[in-house]
Amino acid sequence: VGLKCHFKKMALSVDEVRRIAALARLRVEPEDAExxxxxxxRIVDYIDQLGHVPAASAPTESGRxxxxxxxxxxxxxxxxxxxxxxxxxxxxxxxxxxxxADGD
Amino acid sequence: VTEPRExxxxxxxxxxxxxxxxxxxxxxxxxxxxxxxxxxxGAFLRVEATAARDRAAEIDRRRARGARLGALxxxxxxxxxxxxxxxxxxxxxxxxxxxxxxxxxxxxxxRLLAADAVIVGAxxxxxxxxxxxxxNSAFQATRNPWHLGMVPGGSSGGSAAAVAAGGVxxxxxxxxxxxxxxxxxxxxxxxxxxxxxxxxxSGLVAxxxxxxxxxxxxxxxxxxxxxxxxxxxxxxxxxxxxxxPVPSYRERLEEGLAGLRVxxxxxxxEERLALDSRRRWxxxxxxxxxxxxxxxxxxxxSLPAAVxxxxxxxxxxxxxxxxRFDGVRYGRRVRRPGADLADVYLDSRSSxxxxxxxxxxxxxxxxxxxxxxxxxxxxxxxxVESMRRQFAAAFERVDLLATPTTPAGAFALGxxxxxxxxxxxxxxxxxxxxxxxxPAVAVPSGLDDRGLPLSLQLLxxxxxxxxxxxxxxxxxxxxxxxxxxxxxxxxAA
Numbered sequence: 064v065g066l067k068c069h070f071k072k073m074a075l076s077v078d079e080v081r082r083i084a085a086l087a088r089l090r091v092e093p094e095d096a097e098x099x100x101x102x103x104x105r106i107v108d109y110i111d112q113l114g115h116v117p118a119a120s121a122p123t124e125s126g127r128x129x130x131x132x133x134x135x136x137x138x139x140x141x142x143x144x145x146x147x148x149x150x151x152x153x154x155x156x157x158x159x160x161x162x163x164a165d166g167d
Numbered sequence: 168v169t170e171p172r173e174x175x176x177x178x179x180x181x182x183x184x185x186x187x188x189x190x191x192x193x194x195x196x197x198x199x200x201x202x203x204x205x206x207x208x209g210a211f212l213r214v215e216a217t218a219a220r221d222r223a224a225e226i227d228r229r230r231a232r233g234a235r236l237g238a239l240x241x242x243x244x245x246x247x248x249x250x251x252x253x254x255x256x257x258x259x260x261x262x263x264x265x266x267x268x269x270x271x272x273x274x275x276x277x278r279l280l281a282a283d284a285v286i287v288g289a290x291x292x293x294x295x296x297x298x299x300x301x302x303n304s305a306f307q308a309t310r311n312p313w314h315l316g317m318v319p320g321g322s323s324g325g326s327a328a329a330v331a332a333g334g335v336x337x338x339x340x341x342x343x344x345x346x347x348x349x350x351x352x353x354x355x356x357x358x359x360x361x362x363x364x365x366x367x368x369s370g371l372v373a374x375x376x377x378x379x380x381x382x383x384x385x386x387x388x389x390x391x392x393x394x395x396x397x398x399x400x401x402x403x404x405x406x407x408x409x410x411x412p413v414p415s416y417r418e419r420l421e422e423g424l425a426g427l428r429v430x431x432x433x434x435x436x437e438e439r440l441a442l443d444s445r446r447r448w449x450x451x452x453x454x455x456x457x458x459x460x461x462x463x464x465x466x467x468x469s470l471p472a473a474v475x476x477x478x479x480x481x482x483x484x485x486x487x488x489x490x491r492f493d494g495v496r497y498g499r500r501v502r503r504p505g506a507d508l509a510d511v512y513l514d515s516r517s518s519x520x521x522x523x524x525x526x527x528x529x530x531x532x533x534x535x536x537x538x539x540x541x542x543x544x545x546x547x548x549x550x551v552e553s554m555r556r557q558f559a560a561a562f563e564r565v566d567l568l569a570t571p572t573t574p575a576g577a578f579a580l581g582x583x584x585x586x587x588x589x590x591x592x593x594x595x596x597x598x599x600x601x602x603x604x605x606p607a608v609a610v611p612s613g614l615d616d617r618g619l620p621l622s623l624q625l626l627x628x629x630x631x632x633x634x635x636x637x638x639x640x641x642x643x644x645x646x647x648x649x650x651x652x653x654x655x656x657x658x659a660a
Contacts, residue, residue: 065437065471068588080529087486087532088493088509089525090517103529105588110479110534110543116472118549119556132403144270150500159495163507 066112074107075100171196176242176336176390183241190241194223194285197243201334209309210329212248214288223285237282238397245329245338248289251370252276259372260294260304263519264498273370275381275398282397290325294521296346296374298322299590303523313619316657317577320350326384327354331652337385337394341371343378344477345597348609351384352572355611355620355650357391358384362629363604364409367402375484378601386650388640392416416636424641425459430565434470441575443615448571451612451623458641465561469554474591477598479534479547486531555603562628567638570596572622576615606632610639611648
């Protein structure tokens with residue numbers, strides 16, 4: 064199946080990397096964009112070769128019986144313990160910045 | 168006279184239980200050793216000396232009152248800093264978890280404590296366990312105790328270096344694609360990735376949930392077997408943990424290799440191995456034969472695709488798992504004046520996560536994005552299924568599979584940081600065990616031409632850690648390798 068790791072094409076453009084970063088809620092700094100696109104492209108070129116590797120049809124579960132339990136309320140983390148790690152809390156609630164109306 | 172810190176975990180526990188050794192005495196010896204080597208090695212992110220002393224003294228008091236102590240009585244132990252310990256920080260080697268304090272303990276950590284182990288500190292790792300060198304830690308580089316200019320491997324490099332340097336007898340790591348076995352190999356210690364489901368993942372900060380597994384690193388196979396006996400077993404807090412009982416892995420450990428069939432992979436011969444690694448690998452195979460194993464060649468044709476498959480599946484899961492680090496519920500929040508929620512996500516994540524973690528999140532997000540999901544994630548799942556069948560067929564013919572753990576010994580700090588793909592490719596022998604869920608152990612096999620450790624990897628059928636460890640023990644005894652790093656200075660390269 065030998066996979067090669069030297070490529071001529073660029074799998075991802077800088078614009079594509081920006082689009083993916085937006086989906087992942089990450090910022091691509093302008094000075095890193097080219098380098099980032101080149102590094103990611105090299106990896107994507109490499110994994111693109113999976114298209115030529117024989118594959119079986121994957122079952123939805125990998126042969127393991129899923130563990131099932133009753134759907135019932137159970138004790139969980141105490142509110143105070145949870146909020147102890149919150150960046151900001153007020154009156155037993157988590158404080159978050161406003162959500163903009165335009166959906167982003 | 169053997170120094171307390173040179174004793175095996177098994178010897179310490181027996182000594183403390185029998186009252187021949189004090190837990191505090193052992194802990195002091197280990198803390199002293201850690202203080203002596205840490206400035207050079209940097210294995211620990213935190214050494215909790217006071218907590219360790221208090222705990223050891225309490226164990227001694229309980230022993231004095233006639234209490235029956237646990238299987239790890241007084242054993243100084245380190246845990247990778249992606250395992251939760253209630254009331255202590257857990258950083259995952261990342262700035263994004265700054266200020267976080269674990270509200271509960273990982274099940275594996277609870278079991279260590281229930282067995283009367285003494286946790287002395289938390290070890291360094293590649294950020295979120297993503298890396299093979301520990302250089303992706305946001306806090307420090309860990310150095311290889313054998314040669315301070317070399318990496319200890321990763322991502323559990325701190326745990327491997329701590330054990331090799333003699334600061335602790337045992338450590339816990341986590342292994343998603345080789346993160347226990349590769350650093351164990353590079354530091355000349357034993358590292359075990361148990362079968363997926365054998366050890367609860369509850370309280371392990373998730374990287375790739377279908378591949379992650381907690382396991383022990385130690386100086387001897389016996390200690391690793393002991394560690395597994397303690398941490399293995401069903402846990403209702405992890406739905407993927409297995410219900411079948413945990414055997415005593417030490418009971419038949421000394422029974423040798425006679426009568427076992429060991430398969431070597433034809434594909435290993437086609438991989439790029441360093442010359443000294445190949446020589447050591449051939450010697451290791453000869454050793455297995457000399458010990459009475461029947462060595463046969465088998466084939467896993469999809470092996471060369473393993474790295475590509477792994478970096479699709481692991482990154483897809485990572486991009487989903489790491490979405491929770493958003494500056495909202497815990498950890499670092501960056502909030503500029505006038506910022507809304509989306510800005511907080513972007514600013515907190517962009518400033519809190521390191522370059523390699525971002526790279527993997529981007530790759531995973533790409534592979535899962537509209538139009539690409541089937542071509543990458545779907546395809547990778549299919550190749551894994553095919554690999555799973557190839558392993559199942561191989562394990563009908565043989566009891567164990569053998570490969571080198573890594574294609575070469577330790578590399579220099581900084582050597583591969585700018586070349587992620589090359590770094591990834593050296594995982595070729597370790598990722599298959601995670602992809603197909605079988606147990607695998609790395610055992611030191613000797614030294615390379617530079618005097619740095621090399622390692623043999625053995626793999627077994629799911630939940631057959633008993634046979635796996637028994638074979639590893641036989642090999643260890645015959646190979647005669649002793650973990651004795653020289654702390655060679657970087658300049659002496």
